[in-house]
Amino acid sequence: GNSVTQMEGPVTLSEEAFLTINCTYTATGYPSLFWYVQYPGEGLQLLLKATKADDKGSNKGFEATYRKETTSFHLEKGSVQVSDSAVYFCALSDSWSGSEKLVFGKGMKLTVNP
Amino acid sequence: DVKVTQSSRYLVKRTGEKVFLECVQDMDHENMFWYRQDPGLGLRLIYFSYDVKMKEKGDIPEGYSVSREKKERFSLILESASTNQTSMYLCASTLRGLEADTQYFGPGTRLTVL
Numbered sequence: 001g002n003s004v005t006q007m008e009g010p011v012t013l014s015e016e017a018f019l020t021i022n023c024t025y026t027a028t029g030y031p032s033l034f035w036y037v038q039y040p041g042e043g044l045q046l047l048l049k050a051t052k053a054d055d056k057g058s059n060k061g062f063e064a065t066y067r068k069e070t071t072s073f074h075l076e077k078g079s080v081q082v083s084d085s086a087v088y089f090c091a092l093s094d095s096w097s098g099s100e101k102l103v104f105g106k107g108m109k110l111t112v113n114p
Numbered sequence: 115d116v117k118v119t120q121s122s123r124y125l126v127k128r129t130g131e132k133v134f135l136e137c138v139q140d141m142d143h144e145n146m147f148w149y150r151q152d153p154g155l156g157l158r159l160i161y162f163s164y165d166v167k168m169k170e171k172g173d174i175p176e177g178y179s180v181s182r183e184k185k186e187r188f189s190l191i192l193e194s195a196s197t198n199q200t201s202m203y204l205c206a207s208t209l210r211g212l213e214a215d216t217q218y219f220g221p222g223t224r225l226t227v228l
Contacts, residue, residue: 042221044219046216049216
């Protein structure tokens, strides 16, 4: 079945450091890919998404490119801030099958120190 | 903005009790989901619903049931709570169709079963 594998951390960075969180997937059909973020004490919220190969999703300085050839959707940010401290989840949906469910990775906790 | 609310942020129950977790969304979404979130395991789907009175099992339905009598409300029921159901429970909703894969989450209910 469909699955998502992502870096699990936890990861601690200093402010203004470069961030990469790796995410690879296994899926049949043509999945859409997502990054969700969970700030402390809150539910998940959509950070960015890409619906087809070579699409780039971007939001709040974060970017991720849908790479079908490497089945990857790595999240990057050039300069992290303390406010980026959160748990990050990679996810996919299989739009081909018409399924409206998401499959999530295990999440990665990021702490950014001043 | 879409708003998904959950009846309690924190809940403490005793083993064997019947527990109701309520979720309400205010954007007329067709699809609603219940997940549990555990450290190292990420989000796992318990049940979901595509319409009123309709339910489908997710990946870990054992020990849970659900009810969807109105479109805006989706209840998760623990018939006889056990300590291994101590977890964070997250509700989500989404439209059907092109935007079906973007899920909107509530803040979560942290349930402790003693």
